[in-house]
Amino acid sequence: EVQVTINGRSFAVPKAYSILEAARANNIFIPTLCAHPRLKPIGRCKACVVDMEDGNLAMACSTKVADGMSLRTDTPRVKAKAAAVFRELKAKTMPAPPVRRLDRSEFENTFDAVTACDVDTNGMITIDPSMCVDCGRCEAACSKMQEMGILESTGSGVRPHGGLRLDETRCIGCGQCSSFCPVGAISEVSHIERLYAAIAEGKTIVAQTAPAVRVAIGEECGVAAGEVSTGKMVAALKALGCNYVVDTDFAADLTIMEEGTELIGRMQKKWAATPEQAEKMGPMFTSCCPAWINNIEIRFPEYLDNLSTARSPMMMMGSVVKTYFAKKMGINPADIFHFAVMPCTAKKGEIDRMQMVTGGMKVVDAVLTTRELGKLIRKHHIDFPALPNQEFDSPIGASTGAGRLFGTTGGVMEAALRTAYEVLAGKGISTLSYTPVRGLAGIKEASVEIPLKDGPTKTLRIAIASGIANANVMMCDIQAGKRSYDFVEVMACQGGCIGGGGQPKSLDPKIIEKRQSAIYSDDERATQRKSHENPEIMAIYKEFFGEPNSHKAHELLHTTYSD
Ligand code: HC1
Ligand code: SF4
Numbered sequence: 001e002v003q004v005t006i007n008g009r010s011f012a013v014p015k016a017y018s019i020l021e022a023a024r025a026n027n028i029f030i031p032t033l034c035a036h037p038r039l040k041p042i043g044r045c046k047a048c049v050v051d052m053e054d055g056n057l058a059m060a061c062s063t064k065v066a067d068g069m070s071l072r073t074d075t076p077r078v079k080a081k082a083a084a085v086f087r088e089l090k091a092k093t094m095p096a097p098p099v100r101r102l103d104r105s106e107f108e109n110t111f112d113a114v115t116a117c118d119v120d121t122n123g124m125i126t127i128d129p130s131m132c133v134d135c136g137r138c139e140a141a142c143s144k145m146q147e148m149g150i151l152e153s154t155g156s157g158v159r160p161h162g163g164l165r166l167d168e169t170r171c172i173g174c175g176q177c178s179s180f181c182p183v184g185a186i187s188e189v190s191h192i193e194r195l196y197a198a199i200a201e202g203k204t205i206v207a208q209t210a211p212a213v214r215v216a217i218g219e220e221c222g223v224a225a226g227e228v229s230t231g232k233m234v235a236a237l238k239a240l241g242c243n244y245v246v247d248t249d250f251a252a253d254l255t256i257m258e259e260g261t262e263l264i265g266r267m268q269k270k271w272a273a274t275p276e277q278a279e280k281m282g283p284m285f286t287s288c289c290p291a292w293i294n295n296i297e298i299r300f301p302e303y304l305d306n307l308s309t310a311r312s313p314m315m316m317m318g319s320v321v322k323t324y325f326a327k328k329m330g331i332n333p334a335d336i337f338h339f340a341v342m343p344c345t346a347k348k349g350e351i352d353r354m355q356m357v358t359g360g361m362k363v364v365d366a367v368l369t370t371r372e373l374g375k376l377i378r379k380h381h382i383d384f385p386a387l388p389n390q391e392f393d394s395p396i397g398a399s400t401g402a403g404r405l406f407g408t409t410g411g412v413m414e415a416a417l418r419t420a421y422e423v424l425a426g427k428g429i430s431t432l433s434y435t436p437v438r439g440l441a442g443i444k445e446a447s448v449e450i451p452l453k454d455g456p457t458k459t460l461r462i463a464i465a466s467g468i469a470n471a472n473v474m475m476c477d478i479q480a481g482k483r484s485y486d487f488v489e490v491m492a493c494q495g496g497c498i499g500g501g502g503q504p505k506s507l508d509p510k511i512i513e514k515r516q517s518a519i520y521s522d523d524e525r526a527t528q529r530k531s532h533e534n535p536e537i538m539a540i541y542k543e544f545f546g547e548p549n550s551h552k553a554h555e556l557l558h559t560t561y562s563d
Pocket of ligand 2 (some may be wrong): 125141142146148149150151170171172173174175176177178
């Protein structure tokens, strides 16, 4: 017999044993595929690697034990290697997911055992260290660009800092790590299977598409960067099996009506208050970016009352699809599968927030990123550039230039000003393209003079932050009394949603500028450029909501936050 130490525990085993036999005799799991106790070692699958004391890896099936040998079967690189072997084999041999059966194969059981503990997720992004090549990009995106510091490169695959699981960290789900990963080791949590399942169940499929998707989806399927592909995107979604495609931009216009009314209400109180009281009230923050909401809940909970109560356009659209739209179309809301195509990974978490359950229902059933839609278009061999343009479906498919602007940093502010100024001043803002809020600076500020129609001229102090690092700098300054505003727009990704963590991966250094120019040109092309002029918005208030901020609007279009 010889003495071997496995994972810090010492065992006496026959000297003719392999490491694998020694481990099995002592109930220590080493994943294998080609090895079989009644066959001589084959040594082909290479899933059984173990970490030797000298730093080398050895194959447990074909390495004999030796007296005093010490090894580990539980290190990250060993687990990652086994998971990688099984994933590769599965990809090669079983392109479709194996059907769940009672008599699961040995391969399936071992596959689950080696991969389940390995993949880490918080419902928005997922990390598979076995695919990681340690390039360091995700860590740089998270720690240097976003200044979140969630991830670390360990030399044997990326992991959250401090040995935490992802959902124990302060990750906000922005997904920037996934958009920079060159191998897919960090990716969005896929919702493609949800869509396939709903189609198979015969549900009525309703898609909505975010403002930033139409200026980027082309990059995934053979169209030049900076082109607006709205009509082709709608056509592609119909070709993929959607019964209806409606426009998140319509809901962005709806957001302006709700959030703009809320802002006017807050400002009227602020302007009537003493300067000290007004200062104490602080700014109103926009609430459409879910990674920003996660951030304020985690890091600045004392400002939760300063968040607009308006749900994001995506969630407003969900409520509208399962109430107003379902009724108009004569469809039982329970038979609708409603998914959103978003440039964002955090949106996958937003749909699961308990505050979003409306009438006992989840209003958005799945979120596909722009990248996932690109994958589907390619997988189904849809010739995207050749598709004829198709229109969004009425009565929730019309948008104004203001709604379209939401896709870029500064866009929500610009859209809100177009409407709020007009309501307060009784006449339109002099320039529709309001340049102080345009461009890609991380923090932008302006003071807007508003001659009130029934009183003096008032000043609205506005600011815009894009990129969560800039937002956090701004927040610390606000806390310290170094900055003071009335209305602040925050988007967690640089450039706003056009630079979202679910957007196409690109090596073009000017990619954000190109997408931003596409958004501005889409605004200029619009027949109406102010949210309150959208005829379908006027109709939905007349027929369904009554007034902005009405009781029904509060129930379906507003929310609360978690502290
Ligand atoms: Fe966005 Fe929004 S603009 S958050 O950036 O308010 O994701 O595009 O859909 O909801 O409209 C994202 C984009 C998106 C919402 C809108
Ligand atoms: Fe960091 Fe954002 Fe990735 Fe979370 S999602 S790990 S915050 S880059």
